[in-house]
Amino acid sequence: MNKKQKIFLTNIMIIIMIVSSTLAYLITNSSAQTSDKLQIVTTFYPLTYITYQIGGEHVEITQLVPSNTELHSWEPSASHIKAAENANIIFYNGAGADHWVEDEILPALSNTKNRTIVETTEHLTLIENQEHTHNENKPDNQHAPDLYDPHTWTSPYMAKQQAETIYNTLIAVDPQHENYYSQRWQILNQQFEQLDTAYKNELSNVSSNIIFVSHGAFGYLAERYGFVQYSVIGLSADEQPSARTIINIIEEIKEHQIHVLYVDPVYSSSYIKTIQSEVQTKTGQNVEVLKLYLMLGPQEGLDYIEQMQTNLYNLQAGLGIGR
Template structure:
């Protein structure tokens, strides 16, 4: 081996060693950065979305319930509870939506030694719609005291997001400026959406929508229309023959030929209603989507689903 070859191999070895050293340093550094992030656990998608929009680069989120599931009837496993044990902050909806958080997760966590963990019910002290006139199954009555679907309304979602923001700047005050910038952007988006709903639904020919699932009370209350549904607040219920027949009669009475359903769930009985109504009236019936926003779907995120809901509501209510 000549001198040039030895020199080349020596330089190559140095380069390899330096590269390896830098790789190790980078791995340690990135691991340390990741570990310095706030560990946040969220109950389900809309809370995750709002939290991520504010927390951004300084939080690490674990969402317990999978996207596009049935929030009322989902149950956490031991692994979900273990994931929540290491959290610095836990955000959940409340209002009887993710009742499993209060019944199955939080009681276990109360027995652990993490006294610095912060737990936030994002609908606490907000004005909620009381669930009056609904039939309650004995094993679920305490889950149905309120309409839990607050996150569907941009007006209510803004108030929930503000609670998330206020928590983050207290727990992680060194990044307050960052969180504030992110919050201001999200706040503006939600306020603009609220304004769009108020303006876009202020003048309509109709004032009633017909839905598969009566989950839109916070929209009807704020934006001035009513809803009639095949089922009540829990999407895992099945409509009776009587309720379907009653809904068809109401559709005929209101001379409405638009039905709404959320694509996360089966449209089987909505298709049945459509067929029966078309048969009895001879009119074409249109089915439009009205998202519950429990996960990304149709390539739409949370805000985009809100925007699409407004467009479809304007169609069904015949906005002027």
């Protein structure tokens, strides 16, 4: 090896050392950044949306129930328990919506870790489960019948209170980012308050006070804004509506003279068209089908808040304004 070769080799060695130490620095730094974030487990989409709106870049969220999955029959597996085990905070809805958190997840967790577990409806005034339904085989009540109506998240008034609980938890667990959380919370709080006011104003003067819904998830809206929901289809969106479903709807339409039916887009359009044409043929009356989102995930490009806005618009239409 001559002198030139030696210098060349030394230079290579130096370059390799610089590159590898830079890499090592980058790797340590990025993993430090990841673990800096609060590890949060949420049970389903509305809680994820709220937590992210407040927590932003300081939270890393694992959502247990995949978006737009039917909530009531979902069950956790070992991987979900593991995610909960690693969390700093667990946010769940409560009121029976995600009963498996208390039944299956919490009892399986080790008690050696400092973990904050929050039932976001714990201090809320819940309404009793009084779903109006003529559907005999209700697949959503396979577990013990719920004492309370679990669908708090469909109401901006209830969701705002759940969001406030989430905000208070974040600033208690992570006080060094209080300013950041507080600014984001104020924006979200204002959105919920504006929606609550809009629902109150827009639905106070309607000509009808009954809605027919696919799944009775709107009890908190009905109670606060003054209408009654009848659930006429049930929970599972079959390939095609059953004869029983058609009969239920026809009975309700004859009894109440209501011609609007609300469905979540989880029901296929062919399902909805079959209902519409069967019922129109058998009653001789026009039936309109409008969307009312269950808000279990982003839908048709709309996020949680946007689905609340669309629901208000469609409720106005169905309850008689603008006709």
